[in-house]
Amino acid sequence: MGQIFLWAGQGSPIDSDIDTAFLARLHNQSARALKGQGFSVLEVPVGLSLPKAIAWINVRARPGAVALALETATFPSAKVRGTSVFYTANNTERCTQAEQVLRSVVQHLPSLVSRGVQPDTDTATGRLAFAREVNIPSLVLSLGFVTNLTDRLLLLERPNELAHGIFQGLLHWSRRLTERGNRLPFAPLSLYINEQRYGEQGILVEGDAYVPADVLDHCAIALPRATTPGWLHYGGITYIRAIELREAGVFVRWEAETKTARLQTLMSFQPGALGDIIGPGYLLPSDYEAFLQQVNPGGLQQFPDITQLYQAEAATEGVNPDVAFAQALLETYFFGFSSLLSPIQNNFGGLGATSGSHAFASFPSAQIGVRAHIQHLKAYANEEPLVQAVVDPRFSFVTRGVAPRVEQLSRRWSAEADYGDKILAMLRRLYGAAGLL
Known part of the structure; x- marks a missing residue:
C-alpha cells in the first residue's frame, strides 16, 4: 500500500x-x-x-x-x-x-x-x-x-x-x-517559446512540466528568488519547473493532450520590471472590467468608472496603473470591502487618516480616493513632484523614493512581511486573465 x-x-x-x-x-x-x-x-x-x-x-x-x-x-x-x-x-x-x-x-x-x-x-x-x-x-x-x-x-x-x-x-x-504501477516517472514533452519550437524537449514529472534550465539564459529570465524550488537534474540536464517561471513574468500554458508546454515572455518588459511602481501599464480598462466580472461583479456595479479612473489618474502621475489596480484589488478584497473599511469611504488603498483616531481615511468621491492612492504610491516610488494638488492625507509622512518596487512596500505600506508578494501575485492574476502571463 x-x-x-x-x-x-x-x-x-x-x-x-x-x-x-x-x-x-x-x-x-x-x-x-x-x-x-x-x-x-x-x-x-x-x-x-x-x-x-x-x-x-x-x-x-x-x-x-x-x-x-x-x-x-x-x-x-x-x-x-x-x-x-x-x-x-x-x-x-x-x-x-x-x-x-x-x-x-x-x-x-x-x-x-x-x-x-x-x-x-x-x-x-x-x-x-x-x-x-x-x-x-x-x-x-x-x-x-x-x-x-x-x-x-x-x-x-x-x-x-x-x-x-x-x-x-x-x-x-x-x-x-x-x-x-511502474509507469515511467518522466515523460518527454514538446516545448515552444514565443510560438517557436525550442530545440530541446522538456520532461513531465508527476504532472508537472519541467523545462531545461538553459531556457533561463535563452529568454534572459532572472528568477526573483535564489531559493526557487522546482529544480531537477535528470539525464545530465538541469531542469526547472515551468510554473516557477511565472515569478519572472512568463506566461506558462500546458496542453495536456499533446504534452506540450508553451512559454510566452513579455518582450517589452525590462529585466525585473514586473513590479516596478513607476512605468506604463500593459492592460486596458476593459481587461480590469473582465477580471472584476469574474471575481466580483458587484464591484463594478458599486463603482462603474473605477477602471477608467485608475488608468487616468495613474497616467497623470506616471504610476503603473496595473500595479495600482492590483493593490486596490488586494486592499478592498476585490472591491467587496470589509467590516473595517466600507465602500462609502472611497478608500481603495487602505490609507490611514491623520486625526489620531487610528481609522481609515475617507474621500468625497471615487476619483479623489483613487487619486490619493496613486499619490501615495508615487510618494514611495520616487522623488518627482506631484502633477495635481495633494489629496493623500499621509503623503508628507512618506520618505520619498524608498520603495520603487512593490516588494519594498512590505513592512511599510503594511506590516505584513509578504505584502509586496501579495500585490505581485494579484498582478500576475490580472495578467493571466488577460492572456499575458
Missing part, C-alpha cells in the same frame, strides 16, 4: 475552538481509518512550522507517496464560506486528484459548500509552499471559513463525517497512484 503524509497546518487565531489541536484531532481520525486499510500513514508532528513540516516530509517520502495539508480559512466578510482544495497551477493531473479529494469531503458532509478546486496561483501570495516544495504529489485542503458561523459550527459539530470524507479521498488518491 502507498505512503500517506498528513499535516495539520496552522489553525485560525480568530476562534480558539478551531486551532491546531482541532486540526490535529481531525487528521488523527483520518489516519486511524487509513491505517485500518493497510496504508502507511505518517503524521507530521503537531506544532512544526511550514518549512520544517515540508522538510520532515521530504526526508521520509518514498516514490508513490502523497501528502495532504489541512487548514482553516478566514475572510473579512462573514458571508464567505465553503471548502476547497488547492493544487500546483498548470498541473492537470494534480487538479484531477484535488477534485477527487474535494468530491469525497463534500459527499460525506454535503452541508459544507464546495468552492471548487483552485490553483495555488489564485491564493494571496500566488503560490503555496506545501504544494510546490513537497517532493511528492501534495494538496492543501481548506476545510472552511471560521469567520462564517455555519462553517464554524459544521467543523466543530461534524468532525466524524469530515474525517471520513478526508479518509475516502486519500484512499482513492493513493490507490490510483498505486494502480498506476
Whole structure:
C-alpha cells in the first residue's frame, strides 16, 4: 500500500475552538481509518512550522507517496464560506486528484459548500509552499471559513463525517497512484517559446512540466528568488519547473493532450520590471472590467468608472496603473470591502487618516480616493513632484523614493512581511486573465 503524509497546518487565531489541536484531532481520525486499510500513514508532528513540516516530509517520502495539508480559512466578510482544495497551477493531473479529494469531503458532509478546486496561483501570495516544495504529489485542503458561523459550527459539530470524507479521498488518491504501477516517472514533452519550437524537449514529472534550465539564459529570465524550488537534474540536464517561471513574468500554458508546454515572455518588459511602481501599464480598462466580472461583479456595479479612473489618474502621475489596480484589488478584497473599511469611504488603498483616531481615511468621491492612492504610491516610488494638488492625507509622512518596487512596500505600506508578494501575485492574476502571463 502507498505512503500517506498528513499535516495539520496552522489553525485560525480568530476562534480558539478551531486551532491546531482541532486540526490535529481531525487528521488523527483520518489516519486511524487509513491505517485500518493497510496504508502507511505518517503524521507530521503537531506544532512544526511550514518549512520544517515540508522538510520532515521530504526526508521520509518514498516514490508513490502523497501528502495532504489541512487548514482553516478566514475572510473579512462573514458571508464567505465553503471548502476547497488547492493544487500546483498548470498541473492537470494534480487538479484531477484535488477534485477527487474535494468530491469525497463534500459527499460525506454535503452541508459544507464546495468552492471548487483552485490553483495555488489564485491564493494571496500566488503560490503555496506545501504544494510546490513537497517532493511528492501534495494538496492543501481548506476545510472552511471560521469567520462564517455555519462553517464554524459544521467543523466543530461534524468532525466524524469530515474525517471520513478526508479518509475516502486519500484512499482513492493513493490507490490510483498505486494502480498506476511502474509507469515511467518522466515523460518527454514538446516545448515552444514565443510560438517557436525550442530545440530541446522538456520532461513531465508527476504532472508537472519541467523545462531545461538553459531556457533561463535563452529568454534572459532572472528568477526573483535564489531559493526557487522546482529544480531537477535528470539525464545530465538541469531542469526547472515551468510554473516557477511565472515569478519572472512568463506566461506558462500546458496542453495536456499533446504534452506540450508553451512559454510566452513579455518582450517589452525590462529585466525585473514586473513590479516596478513607476512605468506604463500593459492592460486596458476593459481587461480590469473582465477580471472584476469574474471575481466580483458587484464591484463594478458599486463603482462603474473605477477602471477608467485608475488608468487616468495613474497616467497623470506616471504610476503603473496595473500595479495600482492590483493593490486596490488586494486592499478592498476585490472591491467587496470589509467590516473595517466600507465602500462609502472611497478608500481603495487602505490609507490611514491623520486625526489620531487610528481609522481609515475617507474621500468625497471615487476619483479623489483613487487619486490619493496613486499619490501615495508615487510618494514611495520616487522623488518627482506631484502633477495635481495633494489629496493623500499621509503623503508628507512618506520618505520619498524608498520603495520603487512593490516588494519594498512590505513592512511599510503594511506590516505584513509578504505584502509586496501579495500585490505581485494579484498582478500576475490580472495578467493571466488577460492572456499575458
